[in-house]
Amino acid sequence: MSSVEVLAAIQQELAGLESISFVAHRDAQTALVEVQPVAGDSVALEWLRACRVLFEHDRDAGKAFIRGSAEAARACAGVADWTQSALQFIAWRGSWRAVDGFMTQLPAACRLLGEADSKRWVQWGLEWCARHLESGIAWFQCPVAEFSGGHGLAGIEQVALPSVELFEKRRLALGTYLRGAIRVRDLSGAAAVLPWAKRGADILQAGRLRGEAYFRLESEESLALLMENLPGFRLSEHHRLFQLILRAWFGSGFDLYDSDWSPGKGRAWVETDGVALYVPLVMPERGTAMLSVMHAAGHLVFHSYERRYIEALFRAAGREHPPLDAEQRITWRPLFAAYGEDMIRFQLLFDLCEDTRVDARIAAQVPGYLRGLQAAAEGVEVPTGAAGEYIEWGRALLRWQARGGSGDERFDALHPLLDTSATIVDAFRIANVLYARPDLPPITLAGRELAILPWRAPNAARPVYPRNTLDEAAEKHEAETPDGEVSATDLREKQQTTTIPQQAAGEDPDMEIPPEDTAGSGGRVGVGLAQPAHVQGTGRGPEYSEKGTPYPEWDYRDNRYKMHWAWVQEKVLGEHDAAAAASLLAAHAQVLQRLKRAIQAQKPQRMAPRRRQFEGEELDWDATVEWVVEKRRGTSPSAAIYRQRRMQTRDTAVILLADLSTSIMQQCAEGGRVVDRIRAAMLLFAESMEAVGDPYAVAGFASKYRDNVSYYPIKSFDGVLGMRERAVLGGLSGRLATRMGAAIRHAVAQFDSVASARRLLLILSDGRPADYDDGGDERYLQEDTRMAVKEAIDAGVHPFCITLDEAGSEYLPQIFGSGHYLVIRHMNELPKKLPEVYFRLRR
Amino acid sequence: MKALLNRLRGVERDIIQAPQEDAAAEPYYEPQGNEIVLFEAAWRKRLPVMLKGPTGCGKTRFLEHMAWRLRRPLVTVSCHEDLTSADLVGRFLLEGDQTVWQDGPLTRAVKAGAICYLDEIVEARTDSTVIIHPLTDHRRQLPLEKKGQEIEAHEDFMLVISYNPGYQTVLKDLKPSTKQRFVGIQFDYPTEVIERRIVHNEVPELTEDQLHRLVALGQRARALKDHGLDEATSTRALVYAGSLIAAGLPALEACEAALVRPVTDDPELAEALLEIARAHFS
Secondary structure, eight states: OOHHHHHHHHHHHHHHHHHHOHHHHHHHHHHHHHHHHHHOHHHHHHHHHHHHHHHHHOHHHHHHHHHHHHHHHHHOSOHHHHHHHHHHGGGSTTTHHHHHHHHHHHHHHHHHHHHHHHHHHHHHHHHHHHHOHHHHHHHHHSOHHHHHTTSHHHHHHHHHHHHHHHHHHHOOOHHHHHHHHHHHHHHHOGGGHHHHHHHHHHHHHHOHHHHHHHHTTOSHHHHHHHHHHOOSEEGGGGHHHHHHHHHHHHSSOOOEEEOSOOTTSSOOOOEEOSSSEEEOSEESOHHHHHHHHHHHHHHHHTTTTBHHHHHHHHHHTTOSSOOBOTTSOBOOHHHHHTTGGGHHHHHHHHHHHHHHHHHHHHHHHSTTHHHHHHHHHHTSOOOSSHHHHHHHHHHHHHHHHHTTSOSOGGGGGGGGGGSTTOOHHHHHHHHHHHHHSSSSOOOOHHHHHHHSOTTOOOTTSSOBOOBOHHHHHHHTTOOOOTTOOOOHHHHHHHHHHHHSOSSOTTOOHHHHSOHHHHHTOOOOSSSOOOOOSOOOOTTOSTTOOTTOEEEEEEETTTTEEEEEEEEEEEOOOOOOOHHHHHHHHHHTHHHHHHHHHHHHHTOTTEEEEEEEESSOSEEOHHHHHHHHHHHHHTOOOOOOOEEEEEEEOOOEEEEEEEEOOGGGGSBOTTSSBHHHHHHHHHHHHHHHHHHHOOOEEEEEEEESSTTOEEEEEEEOTTSOOOHHHHHHHHTOOOOSBBOHHHHHHHHHHHGGGOOOSEEEEEEEESSOOBOTTSTTOHHHHHHHHHHHHHHHHHTTEEEEEEEOOTTHHHHHHHHHOTTSEEEOOSGGGHHHHHHHHHHHHHO | OHHHHHHHHOOOOOSOOOOOOSGGGOOOOOOOSSHHHHHHHHHHTTOOEEEEOOTTSSHHHHHHHHHHHHTOOEEEEEOOTTOOHHHHHEEEEEETTEEEEEEOHHHHHHHHTOEEEEETGGGSOHHHHHTTHHHHSTTOEEEETTTTEEEEOOTTOEEEEEEOTTTOOSSOOOOHHHHTTSEEEEOOOOOHHHHHHHHHHHOTTSOHHHHHHHHHHHHHHGGGBTTTBSSOOOHHHHHHHHHHHHTTOOHHHHHIIIIITTTOOOHHHHHHHHHHHHHHHO
16 A cells, blocks of 8 residues: 555545544544654554444444543554554453553553563453453553552562452452552562462452452451551550650650551651550651650650640730630641641741750650660651751751750750750740741641651641649649659549549430440541540440340349349440559559469469478478477477478459449548549459469449449450550449349359359449439349349359448348458558459459 | 688688678668668667668668677578478477487577578568567567577677568568567668769779769669569669679670569560660660
């Protein structure tokens, strides 16, 4: 064909296209302008023919092909090749989306992968189309840049390889798999993809829906696995380490929670809401993590969020009061609003000043801290653009700080911040001075993340609970240390006394709180809300019934059981207070230590030699010699001259069931509240049980009417005593009334899961069984409890009651029988007595 | 020659040993408060004394010092859970066809007018603790039940016990009737300044800088007591760490060996302690 003939054929094809579709003709003409010069006339003709063929096969496919061609022709050399490839899509009906994806991604493929590798990409994609059209579509629609992850064709191969087998063995569509796999590769490296996919294949076999959710990274298990494989230092496993270190340096305890950070959500940093620290699951390396935690705690210790300073801060900014949100937290936005477009720059400057102040204070207390900071700062890869200038500036600032604040006149304005009397208000003032200078360029929100040194975090991003430590320290007339050193627990105490209801009726904290609060999924638009990331809740699963488990109740008036009368619901206690738990344990450390030693003395299965026995395997030499000597002297000593080695096994399981009714919130005669003694007692009990090793469970109960008996399992027989459980014990509070019988019956049922021969139910109470609907008839629930105790004994469980009610001896003998209860008259003895009672009983 | 023999087989001495008179033999002790005055007053009135305080804070050293100061022999008995009254008072032994009475350490101290130090007395069985009752009140007598005798104590005899509340068990506590017979002297870890003096005296090779760091580290680590650490870092442990450093070990390794590993098996706690050590010594 001569060139004239070719041109004529092109015109003919165009005319043909026009007769089919106006749009196709118009678009083709536009694209032809691009294609023809690159490809030459004869290839252009072929291309035009392909346009028509595809258009006739599927209008959408044709349109997509034509529209994408101009761009493709610019990016890729071999027009003939990709035209041929596109024609292969004709083999499948409904393949237009694949064509669309193909044409959209082709330019990127050519640019990123090169000509040869892009052909492989096309080839694999077409193979997928042949296997499963939807998967092919997913292949071509996946953006090549993401797909390859910057590793070229190798990147694509890493992700795609496991998918073929998954498809052939488990019929897993590529569309379900691809996104997740790419994310896994990006976060955890190429090596993690295969194990992740294999695990997924197993799950897929167990259940289709579950498996697909796994691959879409929607299921807990998949996220957990992903987290497990994340490279870096795992902060979530080291909460206790951090707490210990913070205690050593700052002398007070801090609550640490997992933050809601997850991979792909930007940079991981340690944040605070003014009360607790929120740490991400993983940070790149240990040193940074350690510095981050110390820095964040430093903000709390050195009063970044102290109420009086924040108020002064807002006054300095021209606002009378800091705005509070629904939870009485301070929101920061108005402080920065005045800076308009340049807000981020000011925020960064303010943070730099405040962080410098806090770091200076920490460095005074922690040797080597500043050196660690410098090392961390020098290790940062400096980003390009504005963010890089901030990093450089921050480094120079640190060097200046390390030199004791000299040698760089840029930072002279910051000198007051190194003084111990500086506050956040000074930081704000100096930030304004710096803001007026042109040292640092304006920056975008996206760049902010890169502009912050690794151990720091935006200080004013979250709303915070203002701290009152200084005010309280002043109130207490304590000898104020320079830092106003007051532990976090003091703060908590104050909050709680104001929030816990004194009147029970209708004010049960558990029933008032909407479910969202316990779920921890909160989060407000605009500002992040610090919330624990993990949700643990029974009663949210499908088996949960609102009414719970029914138990009969004994009616002494009719002398019969009322069947299905009392309904027990298992609930999770929402309140928890790790700091209180830690300080209670610290306060009773001596008692605990003594208990632990006592436990060691009677640890089960210990081979203890028993001396001076009347029979045994070997002679007790001391006793023997003594016996001989005495005999010679003419006295008649007792012949206890043997030693025995006897395995002393004790096979006991115990449940500690605490009455959590309103009355425990009362003040007690010795000062302080009853609840604090109960918290301490239960904590000590749990801790010493951990040392004993006997199976045990800890639970609480409260009730409001017969159909609303709440049973709060705090630690189950097979559960572990972790931070969370301790925190719950530390945060116990009283609510509602005491329907003891139903709680006992429910607790007895819990013993089904243990094999121990001896079963002990310890009931910790502070008063008579009573409830709102007992009509003032004390005897009714008392008789019911008596029957519940009798049933328990029949079921092989030995109930024992420890009461704080001094009048306990009046009614407890009738319920538990004499000798099966103990009245504790001195409240302070309770924490010590409770484990002791158990040791006495288990002998 | 004598020194060589001593090196070869150790030194055997009778438990009743009057302290050497010369000042060079003075056991080093750094007073923290009024304990010396208090002890001397108790001594003048021959009142029994109870030394309380955590391990490794210098109770035993204090007593050695006081014994030297008062020129009295010191008899130390470390109590353990199988210690019977016979171990303290004495027992009949067989010798040929005869039974021979042998005085226990307490009896010997009572007769010789020594200071008898019952270390960790709560560890002993209760029956052995009650025999000290008549010794600790106005009677100042030691009954020898098996011999049917009573011994009037020498006028210089003095009884001292140590009692560490962190140590005792629920099952074994001193009876209130025992406790209230004593004059109590409370010991605690010394302040930073005094502790530096002590460590310096024990390990004079340490540089001023090492001394500062080591003692600061010890003070920090004590904050973790009761948060998993049963016994806080003692002055003795600091001296050990200092000695290891003086012996040429790198500071961090010395601290790990002397201050971290002995006190805890808990990996997190060990890590926290190491972190504190690293901050001071890296």
